Amino acid sequence: MKKFLFLVFIFINFSFYSLIYAQEKPQIEVITPETTQIKPEEKKDLIYFPIPYIPILKDLEYQPEKSALLRTGDILTGMLVFKGTYSPKALVDFYKVQMKNQGWEEVGSFSSKVIFIAYKRPEGTAFISISQGWYNTELRIVIILSKIKY
Numbered sequence: 001m002k003k004f005l006f007l008v009f010i011f012i013n014f015s016f017y018s019l020i021y022a023q024e025k026p027q028i029e030v031i032t033p034e035t036t037q038i039k040p041e042e043k044k045d046l047i048y049f050p051i052p053y054i055p056i057l058k059d060l061e062y063q064p065e066k067s068a069l070l071r072t073g074d075i076l077t078g079m080l081v082f083k084g085t086y087s088p089k090a091l092v093d094f095y096k097v098q099m100k101n102q103g104w105e106e107v108g109s110f111s112s113k114v115i116f117i118a119y120k121r122p123e124g125t126a127f128i129s130i131s132q133g134w135y136n137t138e139l140r141i142v143i144i145l146s147k148i149k150y
Contacts, residue, residue, distance in 0.1 A: 047098065050080065052148055054126060054141060055098045057091075060084040075146045082139040088115055088130045091139060095128050123147055 047055040050062075051069070060082035069078035086094075092115055096106070104119035104126065115130040124145035131138050 051076065051143060052145065053102045053104065053121065053123070054080075054143060055102060056080075056082065056141075057084065057086070057094065059086070060139060074148060075144070076148050077144045078142070080141045080143075082141075083133075083136045084139070086137050088132050088137055091130045091137060092117070099126070099128075 045058070047057055050056055061084060063081040063083055066081035067079060069076065069080070071077075095117060099106070099117075099119050102121075104121050107118045107120050109115070109117040113131065117128045117130075119126045119128070124143065126144075127142040129138075129140040129142070131140075
């Protein structure tokens with residue numbers, strides 16, 4: 001009999017607590033975030049042209065102490081030097097596509113410790129040299145252009 005009364009007591013307590021907690025509803029708060037307009041990211045031009053027909057990646061750092069351009073009449077010649085963190089392969093791929101897009105024709109290339117690519121177009125020639133250093137890659141562009149309005 002004591003067992004029966006004990007089970008009835010537990011059943012009554014369980015029922016009582018179930019009714020109490022069943023009456024409480026969880027507090028749910030609905031929050032509406034502020035409406036904000038998302039602007040599409042503007043496309044930034046990744047290249048610029050310091051000299052006609054030669055694209056340069058904007059991330060490359062110009063090395064003025066190693067560079068020189070000479071203009072005599074309508075002939076522009078010289079060498080531009082840049083450093084950056086691009087891999088040599090990425091720069092080669094960039095110039096193979098971009099130089100063709102600018103009307104250049106690849107006339108030859110070779111690779112050793114330095115990658116060398118030669119281009120021509122009716123206005124002149126360009127030579128691109130890419131070498132890997134310890135911390136960065138060096139890009140050298142030698143140009144000879146004529147009949148250029150610079």
